[in-house]
Amino acid sequence: MNILSSLLRNRIIPTIAMVVVMSIGIGAGLWQMSRAAGKIEKAEKLASQIALPPLDLNTKPQWTLAEADNRRLVVEGAFLVDQAIWLDNRPQPGAPATKAGSGQSGFYVLMPFRLAGMENTVIWVQRGWGPRNREDRLALPPINTPSGALRIEGVGIAQPDRVFELGDGGAGGNSPVRIQQNLDLTKEAERHRWQQIPFVLKQIGDAENDGLMRNWTAAASGVERHYAYAFQWFALALSAFLFWLIHGLLRIRQTTKR
Known part of the structure; x- marks a missing residue:
């Protein structure tokens, strides 16, 4: 706790930068997750309607x-x-x-x-x-x-x-x-x-052999892409925190040796 307090107290600008990057990463990741959930919900509704x-x-x-x-x-x-x-x-x-x-x-x-x-x-x-x-x-x-x-x-x-x-x-x-x-x-x-x-x-259907394609994309198409984007944003947030933490600990270690 003392080390964490020291990091927060003595490194104000890096801390603010870390919080901003983490907020952006977490917010964007949650938004991508919500888009994936929306597509899944839409696909389930569509499936029930088509049934x-x-x-x-x-x-x-x-x-x-x-x-x-x-x-x-x-x-x-x-x-x-x-x-x-x-x-x-x-x-x-x-x-x-x-x-x-x-x-x-x-x-x-x-x-x-x-x-x-x-x-x-x-x-x-x-x-x-x-x-x-x-x-x-x-x-x-x-x-x-x-x-x-x-x-x-x-x-x-x-x-x-x-x-x-x-x-x-x-x-x-x-x-x-x-x-x-x-x-x-x-x-x-x-x-x-x-x-x-x-x-x-x-x-829908291809029985007419009319030269047209009708393999329409499913409503839930792209969910995997949203999950991948969410992972990247969450990884960015985690990286920002780890960089701030490790860099701060190294600075404290160097100061202690002096």
């Missing part, structure tokens, strides 16, 4: 996001192929973590789906991911879209993952190919004057 029986969107004309969020959905109808939107700069789903900039970028294919028996009611479907042509941005990957009446299954989400965009992100142009950064459901409803379900169906 429920699927909702049939054809059973009524009006649905809310609260009813469908993270729920399995089934719907019958047909794709409106000529109204497709290609969301640019999307990473390949399910790809392993790589160094920044080394992963393959591509498109999320968004397509409106007209519900059977409801002539003017549509829901936007996030059909899957396709690779981007590195040499020609407008060269879209070949995909197959089944024609006629279909029954598809997916999970309800508020909207596709958003990315940073400048201006309108390319939306609203007259090009027959609509490549843009994000999907704005409100603007699409105003643009087409149709009755639009206020959420997106993220399609």
Whole structure:
């Protein structure tokens, strides 16, 4: 206790620096742990929601996001192929973590789906991911879209993952190919004057062999990374304390020998 008191009393500036570094390290480590816990909680909630029986969107004309969020959905109808939107700069789903900039970028294919028996009611479907042509941005990957009446299954989400965009992100142009950064459901409803379900169906399953990838990343993805970051921050805090302690003890030893 006398040695510790001496260290605190005689080394004010190093002590303050140690406390600051330890506070930053512990605080950042706890924040990373809380983010990991949040992802685990979200994944557990999602798993419980998906375990429920699927909702049939054809059973009524009006649905809310609260009813469908993270729920399995089934719907019958047909794709409106000529109204497709290609969301640019999307990473390949399910790809392993790589160094920044080394992963393959591509498109999320968004397509409106007209519900059977409801002539003017549509829901936007996030059909899957396709690779981007590195040499020609407008060269879209070949995909197959089944024609006629279909029954598809997916999970309800508020909207596709958003990315940073400048201006309108390319939306609203007259090009027959609509490549843009994000999907704005409100603007699409105003643009087409149709009755639009206020959420997106993220399609699952690969039975159609349509050339799109749908191995969507799980909600808990990245938990290990948060744990690794937390360990680094806690290690920084511990290192700061040990450096302060050992350096202080050496100084006291040198002073005693004199």
